[in-house]
Amino acid sequence: MRKIRAVMAVLGVSAAIGGLAVAPAIASPSVDGASTTSTASAEPEHTGMVKRITKGMTVVRFDREVAEANGYEIVTRPDGTQASVKKGELTTQGQSTLFGDCGSSFVELYKGGSGGAADFRTGFITYQVAIGFRWWVIVRDNNGTSNQNDAGNPFSRSWDSGWKRLWLYPGGNAWATVIPDDSWALQSNGAICVSAGPGTVEWID
Amino acid sequence: MHFNDRPTWLVSLDSSSEIIFALYARDALNVTSPTAGSVPPLEPAVPVSDIPASPEVEHQWDEWWTSITGLRLAPGGNALIPVEPPAALEDEIRRLRPAYSQWAMDLRAAETRSGQPHTREIIPLREVTDEVKRELGQDNLDFTLAIQEIPVEGRYWHRMTTDTVMASSTLLRSEEAFTKLKTLIRELAAQG
Numbered sequence: 001m002r003k004i005r006a007v008m009a010v011l012g013v014s015a016a017i018g019g020l021a022v023a024p025a026i027a028s029p030s031v032d033g034a035s036t037t038s039t040a041s042a043e044p045e046h047t048g049m050v051k052r053i054t055k056g057m058t059v060v061r062f063d064r065e066v067a068e069a070n071g072y073e074i075v076t077r078p079d080g081t082q083a084s085v086k087k088g089e090l091t092t093q094g095q096s097t098l099f100g101d102c103g104s105s106f107v108e109l110y111k112g113g114s115g116g117a118a119d120f121r122t123g124f125i126t127y128q129v130a131i132g133f134r135w136w137v138i139v140r141d142n143n144g145t146s147n148q149n150d151a152g153n154p155f156s157r158s159w160d161s162g163w164k165r166l167w168l169y170p171g172g173n174a175w176a177t178v179i180p181d182d183s184w185a186l187q188s189n190g191a192i193c194v195s196a197g198p199g200t201v202e203w204i205d
Numbered sequence: 206m207h208f209n210d211r212p213t214w215l216v217s218l219d220s221s222s223e224i225i226f227a228l229y230a231r232d233a234l235n236v237t238s239p240t241a242g243s244v245p246p247l248e249p250a251v252p253v254s255d256i257p258a259s260p261e262v263e264h265q266w267d268e269w270w271t272s273i274t275g276l277r278l279a280p281g282g283n284a285l286i287p288v289e290p291p292a293a294l295e296d297e298i299r300r301l302r303p304a305y306s307q308w309a310m311d312l313r314a315a316e317t318r319s320g321q322p323h324t325r326e327i328i329p330l331r332e333v334t335d336e337v338k339r340e341l342g343q344d345n346l347d348f349t350l351a352i353q354e355i356p357v358e359g360r361y362w363h364r365m366t367t368d369t370v371m372a373s374s375t376l377l378r379s380e381e382a383f384t385k386l387k388t389l390i391r392e393l394a395a396q397g
Contacts, residue, residue: 097217102206105206192209196207
């Protein structure tokens with residue numbers, strides 16, 4: 001499990017965050033209804049009998065070590081069966097919120113129709129009253145990057161930017177990411193609560 | 206949000222358009238394989254084809270769904286380009302995308318009109334972590350958890366991997382969320 005690593009940097013409120021490492025769970029040993037063992041090291045049965053196999057080849061078990069060595073991993077489908085899938089990453093689209101021990105921060109980016117229209121919103125919720133904040137978001141599309149920055153003194157447990165209509169490069173993906181090093185809320189007790197840096201991607205028409 | 210002077214827990218609450226679009230395609234194409242049927246229908250309901258999907262379409266959809274839900278979750282700041290659906294479904298997918306975009310925009314508009322708070326404002330993570338801290342006798346918890354929120358009927362909860370769950374908006378906004386989250390977080394925190 002990777003963990004949040006905190007480092008001091010600009011203004012003394014910088015934080016670097018590790019990713020969310022997701023390990024596959026082999027919750028059920030069955031594959032397509034076949035009865036198997038769940039451990040990759042299980043030995044096949046030897047009955048001493050010769051049996052002619054007349055049906056097509058069928059996957060009855062996945063060897064997790066072999067799969068991982070070749071860039072695959074074993075996952076459990078919602079119905080309990082297993083499958084081997086190429087390792088990759090699931091993209092967060094539309095909205096992302098990250099929660100931690102002093103609150104949550106979020107970013108939302110949705111297509112807003114055609115012609116590059118997009119709807120954007122970001123903000124935070126803290127468990128203590130925030131007396132000041134600074135917020136940096138980078139928006140990136142095929143035309144380059146721009147910033148959606150804000151700062152203020154909310155004297156509240158939450159703040160959000162409100163919905164903003166952005167005009168982005170149409171016919172491609174656009175990303176919006178809260179910058180964890182530079183997005184934070186100052187609490188009344190002097191503690192600084194730092195965003196963990198949520199980010200999202202959306203296809204823009 | 207976290208304090209930067211100590212290790213801490215981290216929970217993500219995301220809505221992946223890839224997952225929701227795959228469910229939209231499932232409903233619209235009338236895919237009824239066991240894998241497809243293990244997740245409730247989208248809410249609001251999608252116009253469904255009168256013709257059941259062919260075995261080939263069902264197989265392709267199953268593979269697509271498995272590839273999406275088996276993927277690791279990308280760290281927020283490193284969102285990648287979305288996974289492409291299988292080429293064999295290309296024509297169907299192209300046909301469904303505009304209708305899906307409209308369905309998704311209508312859903313968001315309805316949520317805005319309702320005036321109800323977002324799930325992130327309701328989900329009882331603070332209460333759960335406080336209680337787990339008390340039960341474990343710890344001042345701080347150290348774990349990660351990823352929650353994929355999907356707009357499907359009823360109270361749906363599926364643990365995809367050790368620290369990833371897929372859950373319906375209805376469940377995450379219900380009192381049942383506390384118990385589900387507490388059981389899971391207690392386990393993850395004890396391992397941490």
